Amino acid sequence: MQRHTALRAGTRATLGVALLAMGCSVAPSAASDSVRAGGSSVAAPGDAQSLRYADSVLATLSLRQRAAQMVWPWVLGDFVPEGTPQWNRLRSWFTEDEMGGLIISVGSPTEVAAKLNALQRLSRLPLLVGADLETGAGYRFRAPYFLPNALELGGATNFPPPMAVGATNDSGLAYAMGRVTAIEGRAVGVHLVFAPVLDVNNNAANPVINVRSFGEDSRAVARLGAAFIRGVQDHGAVATGKHFPGHGDTESNSHLELARVNVSRARLDSVELRPFRAAIAADVGAIMSFHGILPALDGSAPATLSRRIMTGLLREEMGFRGLVISDALDMRGVLAQVGPVEATKRVVAAGVHVLLMPAEPAQTIDAIVAGVTEKRYSAAAIDTAARRILAMKHAFGLHTHRTVSLDSVRTRVGIPAHTDVARSIARRSITLVRDSPRRIPLSGVAANARVVSITYASRTELGAGVAFNAELRKRF
Numbered sequence: 367m368q369r370h371t372a373l374r375a376g377t378r379a380t381l382g383v384a385l386l387a388m389g390c391s392v393a394p395s396a397a398s399d400s401v402r403a404g405g406s407s408v409a410a411p412g413d414a415q416s417l418r419y420a421d422s423v424l425a426t427l428s429l430r431q432r433a434a435q436m437v438w439p440w441v442l443g444d445f446v447p448e449g450t451p452q453w454n455r456l457r458s459w460f461t462e463d464e465m466g467g468l469i470i471s472v473g474s475p476t477e478v479a480a481k482l483n484a485l486q487r488l489s490r491l492p493l494l495v496g497a498d499l500e501t502g503a504g505y506r507f508r509a510p511y512f513l514p515n516a517l518e519l520g521g522a523t524n525f526p527p528p529m530a531v532g533a534t535n536d537s538g539l540a541y542a543m544g545r546v547t548a549i550e551g552r553a554v555g556v557h558l559v560f561a562p563v564l565d566v567n568n569n570a571a572n573p574v575i576n577v578r579s580f581g582e583d584s585r586a587v588a589r590l591g592a593a594f595i596r597g598v599q600d601h602g603a604v605a606t607g608k609h610f611p612g613h614g615d616t617e618s619n620s621h622l623e624l625a626r627v628n629v630s631r632a633r634l635d636s637v638e639l640r641p642f643r644a645a646i647a648a649d650v651g652a653i654m655s656f657h658g659i660l661p662a663l664d665g666s667a668p669a670t671l672s673r674r675i676m677t678g679l680l681r682e683e684m685g686f687r688g689l690v691i692s693d694a695l696d697m698r699g700v701l702a703q704v705g706p707v708e709a710t711k712r713v714v715a716a717g718v719h720v721l722l723m724p725a726e727p728a729q730t731i732d733a734i735v736a737g738v739t740e741k742r743y744s745a746a747a748i749d750t751a752a753r754r755i756l757a758m759k760h761a762f763g764l765h766t767h768r769t770v771s772l773d774s775v776r777t778r779v780g781i782p783a784h785t786d787v788a789r790s791i792a793r794r795s796i797t798l799v800r801d802s803p804r805r806i807p808l809s810g811v812a813a814n815a816r817v818v819s820i821t822y823a824s825r826t827e828l829g830a831g832v833a834f835n836a837e838l839r840k841r842f
Contacts, residue, residue: 413761415760416757416758416760416761417753417757419756419757419759419760420752420754420757420760421753423491423756424752424753424756427752429735429738429745430731430735431464432748432749432752433734433735433748434463434464434465435465435466435467435751435752435756436466436714436719436720436721436734436748436752437463437465437466437721437724437727437730437731437734438465438466438468438469438494438496438720438721438722438723439459439465439468439469439723439724439727440468440471440694440723441456441468441469441470441471441481441485442471442472443470443471443472443473443477443478443481443506443507444472444473444477444481445477445481446481456485456488457488458728459728460485460488460489460493461489461490463727463728463731464489464490464491465493465731466491466752466756467493467495467496468485468493468495468496469495469497469498469560469722469723470482470496470497470506470556471497471498471506472506472507473506473507474507474519474520474521475507475521475522475553475554475779475780476772476775476776478554478555479553479555479770479772479775480772482495482554482770483555483769483770483772486555486764486768486769487769491756491759492759492764492768493764493768494557494558494755494758494759494762494764495556495557496556496557496560496606497551497556497558497560498560498561499547499551499556499559499560499561500527500560500562500563500578501524501525501526501527501528502523502524502525502543502546502550502788503522503524503547503551503554504521504523504524504525504780505524505525507521507522507550507554507779508521508522509521509524511828511829518829520780521780522550522554523547523550523779523780523785523787523788524788525543525546525547525787525788525791526792526795527577527578528562528563528577528578528580528590529567529576529577529578529579529580529581530792530795531543531580531594531791531795532579532580532581532583532586532590533794533796534791534794534795535586536794537593538593539787539790539791539794540580540590540591540597541593541597542597542787543597543791544559544562544593544595544596544598544601544605545597545600545601546788547559547561547598547603548597548598548599548601548602548603549601549602550779550784551603552601552602552770553770553774553775553778553779554770554775554779555769555770556603557603557604557758558603558606558652558689558691559598559603559604559605559606560606560608560654561594561598561605561608562590562591562595562605562607563575563579563580563591563609564588564591564607564608564609564612564641564642564645565578565579565608565609565612565613565614565638565641566579566581566582566583566584566587566612566614566615566637566638566640566641567579567580567581567582567614568582568584568614568615568637569614569616569617572613572614572615572616572617573617573618573619574613574619574621575613575614579614584638584640584641585640587641588640588641588643588644591607591644592644592645595607595645595648595649596648599649599650599651604651604652604689604758605645605650605651605652606650606651606653606654606691607641607642607645607650607652607653607654608653608655608693609655609656609693610642610653610654610655610656610676610680611634611638611639611656611660611663611669611675611679612627612634612637612638612639612642612656612660613625613627613656613658614627615627615629615637615638616658621694621697622697622698623698624698624703625656625657625658625659626658626659626660626661627658627659628661629660629662630662631663633662634660634662634663642684643684646685650688651688651689652689652690652691653680653688653689654691654692654693654722655669655670655676655692655693655718656668656669656670656693657669657670657693657697660675663675663679667712668700670692670700670713670716671700671704671709671712671713671716672716673715673717675716676690676716676717676718677717680717689719689720689755689758690717690718690719690720691719691720691722692713692718692720692721692722693722694722695710695713695721695722695724695730696723696724696725700713706725706726706729706730707733707736710724710730710737711733711736711737711740711743714734714737714742714747714748714751715737715743717747718751719751719754719755720755734748808841811842813842814842817838817842819831819834819835819838821834821835
């Protein structure tokens with residue numbers, strides 16, 4: 367298995383954002399750096415060409431069009447015929463409102479690629495596309511089932527959850543997982559991988575992080591998270607560390623309510639922030655926020671709405687120079703105290719560049735513009751965010767080629783070389799927690815024994831227990 371221990375010099379500029387035009391320092395080598403993208407190169411967003419492209423486009427945009435670059439709605443990866451209300455809504459978002467990107471979710475690889483191609487052709491400016499690929503491209507573009515036969519129809523590579531990688535304690539496997547995720551994501555038209563989860567699973571009662579984390583050891587989470595980031599970004603995609611500054615030590619689900627992490631600043635420094643510092647050192651291109659309150663940092667607002675956290679801590683103190691993305695803005699964790707319009711203005715004022723998954727995307731654009739009129743923040747703040755996004759589009763070469771080849775999806779997604787990596791992680795991750803009767807392995811059970819197998823799973827997990835039962839049938 368490939369191990370990766372060093373990152374090429376200059377990669378901070380490679381998958382960062384256009385800093386030079388915003389008065390920030392950047393490594394002298396930024397303009398010449400590049401990364402691999404399945405054998406091709408992606409120019410650095412901070413290079414001169416990307417900055418010139420961003421500025422030239424920015425000069426043609428109204429304030430509302432610039433604000434629209436920051437708003438990325440949620441798009442389902444299903445088949446939608448032209449002329450339907452669903453398609454007309456998408457057409458409106460990307461032709462009339464001119465939104466700058468989107469988060470794609472749930473669909474077969476070929477259908478997702480075809481849909482993204484269609485949306486890229488609709489939009490006047492190229493679109494940046496992100497996706498939650500926490501367990502690889504199969505996390506969202508996984509095999510669907512045909513009912514009532516429960517036939518699995520095939521999909522992208524789906525890895526075991528990150529905690530399984532943590533169980534292997536192998537940075538090489540984390541890197542390989544990132545590599546495969548980037549290759550398959552790019553093949554279907556995704557540019558930003560909304561992973562890895564850098565939260566430390568230090569509260570067993572956490573209802574939303576748990577196995578999405580690499581584990582409860584902050585040093586291991588930092589090491590494995592950094593390896594995953596390098597795997598993604600060495601292969602042409604941008605990784606996104608989440609959920610800053612740490613969503614592990616809470617017993618609340620931020621999708622449903624306002625979460626709190628009630629620990630000291632010293633504890634945050636030694637545990638929660640450690641993986642994010644490692645991610646920044648590994649040149650992570652983007653970081654996503656946490657919809658929760660951390661009183662030690664700012665007791666007045668969730669992190670997503672806090673300038674002390676998203677700008678003061680993340681950018682000024684920790685030195686992050688990449689793209690700052692909000693967690694989904696349809697979640698109760700950020701809407702519990704204020705409505706969507708006020709939340710939008712506070713998110714922008716906090717220093718966030720991408721407003722992800724608002725319930726009303728067009729209203730969100732209007733709210734961003736209204737914040738400028740109300741002097742909640744300046745138009746320059748909108749320009750800064752839009753410039754970062756436009757420069758990243760140029761870095762991906764979207765100004766000249768924004769669609770993907772549907773024929774190449776079959777040769778790059780879900781192929782045996784990729785699923786073998788997932789199987790290796792699964793095999794290495796198996797951990798025997800307790801075996802008081804000493805029945806493992808099942809070598810002492812007669813071949814003609816009658817075996818009862820009970821599977822606990824939700825009704826939507828149609829494949830639960832199938833593989834395990836197939837192995838039992840080979841023996842008994």
